[in-house]
Amino acid sequence: MDTKQLWKNCLVEIEGGISKANFSTWFKNTHILKEETGIVYVGVPNEFVRDWLKNKYHKLITKTIADAYENMRAVEYIITKTEASKQEISPMNEIYINKELPLKDLYINPDDNLNPRYRFDSFIVGPFNELAYAASQAIIENPGTKYNPFFVYGGTGLGKTHLIQAIGNAIKDKHPNKKVHYLTLEKFATDFINSLQNNKANSFKEKYRKYDLLIIDDIQFIGKMEKIQEELFHTFNTFYENNKQIIFSSDKHPNYIPELADRLKSRFAAGMIVDVSEPEYESRLAILKVKLRELSIDLEQEIIEYVAETIQGNIRELEGSLNIIVCQYRLKNKPLSVSEVKNLIKNNIRPKKNVAIKDVVKIVSDYYSLEESLVYEKTRRKEIVKARQVVMYLLREDFNVSYPLIGQKLGGKDHTTVIHSYLKIKADLKNNPQLLQELEQIRIMFK
Amino acid sequence: MKLECEIEKIKNGILQVEKITGKNLTLPVLSSILFIASGKSLKLRATNLSLGVEIEIPAKIEKEGIIAISGTTLAGVFSNIFQNENIKLESEDGNLLIKTKKNRIKLKGQTHDDFPTIPTVDGKTFEIESKKLVDGIKSVYYSSSPSDIKPEISSVYIYSNEDNLVFVSTDSFRLAEKKIKMKKVEELPGILIPFKNVSEILRIFGEIQDNIRVCFNKNQISFSSEGVYLTSRVIDGVFPDYRQIIPKEFGVEAVVLKQDLLNALRISNIFSDKFNQITLSIKPKEKVFELSSQNNDVGENKTYLDAAIKGKDILLGFNYKYFLDCFQSINTDSISIRLNQSSKPIVISGSSDNSFTYLIMPMNR
Numbered sequence: 150m151d152t153k154q155l156w157k158n159c160l161v162e163i164e165g166g167i168s169k170a171n172f173s174t175w176f177k178n179t180h181i182l183k184e185e186t187g188i189v190y191v192g193v194p195n196e197f198v199r200d201w202l203k204n205k206y207h208k209l210i211t212k213t214i215a216d217a218y219e220n221m222r223a224v225e226y227i228i229t230k231t232e233a234s235k236q237e238i239s240p241m242n243e244i245y246i247n248k249e250l251p252l253k254d255l256y257i258n259p260d261d262n263l264n265p266r267y268r269f270d271s272f273i274v275g276p277f278n279e280l281a282y283a284a285s286q287a288i289i290e291n292p293g294t295k296y297n298p299f300f301v302y303g304g305t306g307l308g309k310t311h312l313i314q315a316i317g318n319a320i321k322d323k324h325p326n327k328k329v330h331y332l333t334l335e336k337f338a339t340d341f342i343n344s345l346q347n348n349k350a351n352s353f354k355e356k357y358r359k360y361d362l363l364i365i366d367d368i369q370f371i372g373k374m375e376k377i378q379e380e381l382f383h384t385f386n387t388f389y390e391n392n393k394q395i396i397f398s399s400d401k402h403p404n405y406i407p408e409l410a411d412r413l414k415s416r417f418a419a420g421m422i423v424d425v426s427e428p429e430y431e432s433r434l435a436i437l438k439v440k441l442r443e444l445s446i447d448l449e450q451e452i453i454e455y456v457a458e459t460i461q462g463n464i465r466e467l468e469g470s471l472n473i474i475v476c477q478y479r480l481k482n483k484p485l486s487v488s489e490v491k492n493l494i495k496n497n498i499r500p501k502k503n504v505a506i507k508d509v510v511k512i513v514s515d516y517y518s519l520e521e522s523l524v525y526e527k528t529r530r531k532e533i534v535k536a537r538q539v540v541m542y543l544l545r546e547d548f549n550v551s552y553p554l555i556g557q558k559l560g561g562k563d564h565t566t567v568i569h570s571y572l573k574i575k576a577d578l579k580n581n582p583q584l585l586q587e588l589e590q591i592r593i594m595f596k
Numbered sequence: 597m598k599l600e601c602e603i604e605k606i607k608n609g610i611l612q613v614e615k616i617t618g619k620n621l622t623l624p625v626l627s628s629i630l631f632i633a634s635g636k637s638l639k640l641r642a643t644n645l646s647l648g649v650e651i652e653i654p655a656k657i658e659k660e661g662i663i664a665i666s667g668t669t670l671a672g673v674f675s676n677i678f679q680n681e682n683i684k685l686e687s688e689d690g691n692l693l694i695k696t697k698k699n700r701i702k703l704k705g706q707t708h709d710d711f712p713t714i715p716t717v718d719g720k721t722f723e724i725e726s727k728k729l730v731d732g733i734k735s736v737y738y739s740s741s742p743s744d745i746k747p748e749i750s751s752v753y754i755y756s757n758e759d760n761l762v763f764v765s766t767d768s769f770r771l772a773e774k775k776i777k778m779k780k781v782e783e784l785p786g787i788l789i790p791f792k793n794v795s796e797i798l799r800i801f802g803e804i805q806d807n808i809r810v811c812f813n814k815n816q817i818s819f820s821s822e823g824v825y826l827t828s829r830v831i832d833g834v835f836p837d838y839r840q841i842i843p844k845e846f847g848v849e850a851v852v853l854k855q856d857l858l859n860a861l862r863i864s865n866i867f868s869d870k871f872n873q874i875t876l877s878i879k880p881k882e883k884v885f886e887l888s889s890q891n892n893d894v895g896e897n898k899t900y901l902d903a904a905i906k907g908k909d910i911l912l913g914f915n916y917k918y919f920l921d922c923f924q925s926i927n928t929d930s931i932s933i934r935l936n937q938s939s940k941p942i943v944i945s946g947s948s949d950n951s952f953t954y955l956i957m958p959m960n961r
Binding site: 168170171174195196197199200204205228 | 622
């Protein structure tokens with residue numbers, strides 16, 4: 150008989166029945182010494198514990214052991230040295246939830262603003278970001294020469310910030326004398342405005358130009374800031390001329406950043422523009438596994454697969470769902486079943502929206518700058534046909550509307566027409582990156 | 597619970613047991629004192645799961661009951677009550693009401709269900725006069741190691757030898773041994789009482805005059821006398837076989853007056869370095885017994901003492917603090933210092949009193 154396992158099971162039972170303070174005071178350092186002819190000998194650290202277990206918990210202990218081990222006839226307590234039994238309580242019984250949480254903000258290095266947590270060790274590379282990853286590795290090898298500027302774009306929560314900060318950290322490790330600086334566009338703008346207010350425009354220029362690597366996050370907001378575009382343009386030129394690396398991230402391709410000056414657009418295009426798309430199933434699985442390893446928690450494969458399956462799209466949501474599960478797991482201190490997990494994350498699953506067809510038509514026609522009513526009309530003008538087909542495709546692909554219904558709502562078309570449109574767009578997407586881009590833009594507007 | 601008793605008695609009791617209440621323990625109720633009113637007495641109980649104590653106070657019980665009250669609060673309250681009359685205690689809705697002529701105090705109680713019992717020890721018993729027990733412990737306990745790393749030496753070792761009860765403690769730099777003569781000694785194979793508990797035993801039994809009943813087994817020891825019951829855990833370990841390091845024969849022997857030596861050590865202290873080292877030089881032919889110390893920042897000093905010396909020349913260094921410690925245990929006027937060579941321990945005892953032996957390891961740098 151495995152007395153260790155038996156006692157472990159009993160402790161779990163007992164822990165549920167009494168308060169935490171009592172449990173840790175009286176059951177810490179206890180273990181089953183041996184079992185002889187039905188008598189179970191429980192080793193305790195001292196007389197105080199023996200006395201109290203005998204007086205107060207004898208019934209509970211006897212019952213618990215009897216439930217788990219039917220041959221038991223009696224329980225005896227023996228005082229033993231404590232050292233031998235220290236490992237007996239498995240780490241499972243510690244309540245992780247009380248663990249101190251690390252103070253994340255304190256980790257940010259004030260010199261370069263980089264968060265050392267963002268490293269390539271924890272960066273999952275998959276088909277959705279391999280190009281961006283490969284380019285960043287080349288940049289780390291030769292900052293400033295190969296891909297300058299490096300422009301990363303992609304939807305929210307897909308790891309852009311992680312990537313660009315990891316580049317910063319890697320360059321810092323590899324080239325310790327290089328000065329790296331990370332900031333968001335918003336910070337850049339505030340600094341600039343402050344310097345204007347204090348008449349210190351020159352020191353502003355100096356401040357940023359002294360760095361060897363500048364990383365600017367969330368550049369998409371630059372659209373309406375004309376003066377800042379100009380300043381960025383000059384800063385950029387200085388960097389570029391001195392062969393210093395500069396890295397941008399944005400949630401849109403530079404061509405779609407509204408009101409972005411052409412001179413900046415062309416400069417962004419001069420370097421490397423890569424996109425980070427949404428992770429596919431296998432990558433999501435890999436991400437979940439890495440996160441679990443960081444938290445040093447084991448979840449059942451089935452659960453991980455379920456989460457990867459259901460939480461599509463952005464990695465941040467994936468992490469959020471995982472956090473909920475992990476928190477619950479620590480709280481309950483036992484493995485969760487799939488149905489429990491389903492229940493837990495049901496709010497995180499983005500519901501397939503029931504969008505009114507009218508809204509889809511409106512957004513698409515807005516995007517292509519068409520009159521909404523034109524889409525419903527029977528016209529074969531090329532631009533209208535395209536918009537109409539996109540509407541059909543989106544309704545079918547994203548919102549699961551039936552073909553006949555789509556046809557009926559879009560001016561009484563036959564369902565075969567709708568099928569044709571759907572398949573046409575689907576085929577076009579494969580060889581027309583422009584169209585893919587457009588669809589992504591439109592989809593962002595739905596969110 | 598409802599009762600009446602003398603302020604002085606309950607005050608003493610509370611201040612005694614409060615020191616033993618558990619601090620920083622996972623079980624909050626252990627920081628309280630348990631009041632048990634039954635029969636004709638009120639029992640105050642406290643434990644930190646290493647040491648447990650119960651003090652019984654005669655009281656007029658009107659209604660029996662049990663209540664647990666925070667020890668620090670009680671100590672705070674009672675150390676500031678200075679009246680010499682009776683006090684009335686009454687429990688009401690889990691709180692304790694304290695009434696004296698001039699005070700009306702209400703203390704919040706804690707649930708007492710979780711308050712543990714104090715183990716009673718079954719095993720061999722013997723009786724000892726409280727004075728002897730306290731003397732034995734007091735003579736040696738300062739030598740035990742304060743660190744918990746080696747529990748067997750951070751304790752006082754008690755065993756019986758012929759008609760003596762022997763108390764020993766050491767921190768591996770010095771060692772103290774005290775033999776107490778007993779009329780009748782129960783065979784005592786050797787018990788290690790934790791150092792931390794020993795000082796509480798001294799505090800509680802230091803004021804008691806009666807005989808103390810000692811009961812022990814291999815895990816636990818208890819001391820009881822009129823109205824006081826104290827039980828301590830015993831360390832499961834083996835005390836080093838110290839007898840083999842006490843030299844049997846000596847090459848040098850010196851006898852000096854205790855007061856002279858004390859004064860000399862105090863002067864040397866001023867000049868000792870940061871290792872507290874002072875140097876002892878004995879030259880029997882020239883009748884020199886010299887203590888010297890020097891400190892680069894302060895200066896240096898040499899003190900000559902009158903001494904009866906025999907043997908050969910010797911020069912060795914030691915930590916004067918260890919030397920000063922043993923003066924509290926030596927009751928004779930003159931001290932005998934015996935040595936062999938500069939790398940062997942110094943043995944100190946009261947001259948013509950072999951009940952106490954003290955060893956200091958030399959420090960030669």
